[in-house]
Amino acid sequence: MVQTRKRPPATPRAAAACCRPVDDLLDPGLFRALGDPTRVRLFGCLVKCARPCSVGEIADCCDVDLSVVSRHLKTLGGAGLVEATRAGRTVRYAASHAEIADRMRRLAAAIEECGPPSPPRTATRVADRTRRRRRAG
Amino acid sequence: MVQTRKRPPATPRAAAACCRPVDDLLDPGLFRALGDPTRVRLFGCLVKCARPCSVGEIADCCDVDLSVVSRHLKTLGGAGLVEATRAGRTVRYAASHAEIADRMRRLAAAIEECGPPSPPRTATRVADRTRRRRRAG
DNA sequence: TGCGTGTTTGCACCATGATGCAACTGTATG
DNA sequence: CATACAGTTGCATCATGGTGCAAACACGCA
Secondary structure, three states, X not given: OOOOOOOOOOOHHHHHHOOOHHHHHOOHHHHHHXXXXXXXXXXXXXXXHOOOEEHHHHHOOOOOOHHHHHHHHHHHHXXXXXXXXXXXXXXXXXXXXXXXXXXXXHHHHHHHHHOOOOHHHHHHHHHHHHHHHHHHO | OOOOOOOOOOOHHHHHHOOOHHHHHOOHHHHHHOOOHXXXXXXXXXXXXXXXXXXXXXXXXXXXXXXXXXXXXXXXXXXXXXXXXXXOOEEXXXXXXXXXXXXXXXXXXXXXXXXXXXXXXXXXXXXXXXXXXXXXX
């Protein structure tokens, strides 16, 4: 693996001026969309349901007005968390599983890249290697 | 790998009643903390700075009142995003890199687990195997 | 074209929370 | 003990946004 790690900025002020991958991933818009209890519940239901659901169906999973659900779904869509498709007069929303998972994983990587040189990871790798060697032997 | 995948609930209403790993990871409190521009900026600076910083230092990275920064840092701390340590009269906050990265990764995994059976992943694995075979041969 | 259904939008209300200022607490230092 | 400094808290203000109701809109169907 090549050396991609940079020396961290000396102060938070310097950090504010310096650009890292984590800056793009830390989008307030995305987190804001998931910051409301009702909205995150809707998103969770769509994630677990794992298929495109109509607004009416989705509204059944919590006791707020249908119009509220409609607005929340639009917000989730704007944040890229769900995707909408029309079929006649019904609109179906589906969770964007792969996209969001990828986004979260990239955020995790970006945060980790800024942090301390992750000794636990090396430890895990050593353990893996040991296990592999044992299995082989 | 053993079969851990469950059949998804038929409707969002059923999804609301059914419990999956993703439910615990989708904590509105965490996302709410990252949903404010000022706060996420502070968090980003701490992530990039990668060391414990005093409140005064941190306040230098954005043009809001020191008291506001103090409150935001407390919020971030409450969400588990940063950790505070006192030394005399100065309080230092540091980003919890490993914890947050782990949390994001587990969320990614939980979301992916609910989603479609991820054909791209299988494809990748096949590709990896092919590549490995080629490299070996 | 009129009707019923699924969804969105306009509007008003209200709760939450982000912000700045000032006062306060707590801790070193003289 | 007085002073200065780091940070927190109380308070008032204001903007944002979550909510419900009703009306409007869009589409399929008879």
